[in-house]
Amino acid sequence: MRPPQAGGDITHPGTRLSTHYRSKTVAAWLALLLGSLGLHRLYLRGFGDWLGWLHPLPTAVGLLGLHRLRSLGQDDMLAWALIPVLGLMISQAMLLAIVYALTPDERWDARHNPGQPVTATTWGPVFAAVLGLLVGGGVLMGTIAYGGQKFFEWQLQDSRAVPLRP
Secondary structure (H helix, E strand, C coil): CCCCCCCCCCCCCCCCCCCCCCCHHHHHHHHHHHHHHCHHHHHHHCCCCHHHHHCHHHHHHHHHHHHHHHHHCCCCHHHHHHHHHHHHHHHHHHHHHHHHHHCCHHHHHHHHCCCCCCCCCCCHHHHHHHHHHHHHHHHHHHHHHHHHHHHHHHHHHHHHHCCCCC
16 A cells, blocks of 8 residues: 555545545535546546546447437447446446435545544535435436346347247
């Protein structure tokens, strides 16, 4: 484990965290609204967080699948494989919004604002958690239903293509 850089934090070794206050409310809403693009990670861990920069890639792959579905129709097998990636990226962003919002203030400030006094949050993170649960649950159920439907349609299609022996 490398020692933290100047202004760094033990929980995120190798990343440079400034002394700026990291709001739990802002982090939860960033995860909720733009989490599939990784902006919540960049807000919390800085621009040196390589995982934050990777978030747009699978989101773009899922959006490509959505574009293919709209332009080529429901029978496009590549669109079927790509669309669940978008659903999973949105679902993971909603999960992180819920986790950020429900983290106790003391633990949040100890991890993201070390050395600063604990700041009590109000209803902002609670609303983010509720909305994240609604959106995330709906998107995850839709992703599973879409993937399952296409899987069983392909199984049925493959069984019709194989001739039965007399």
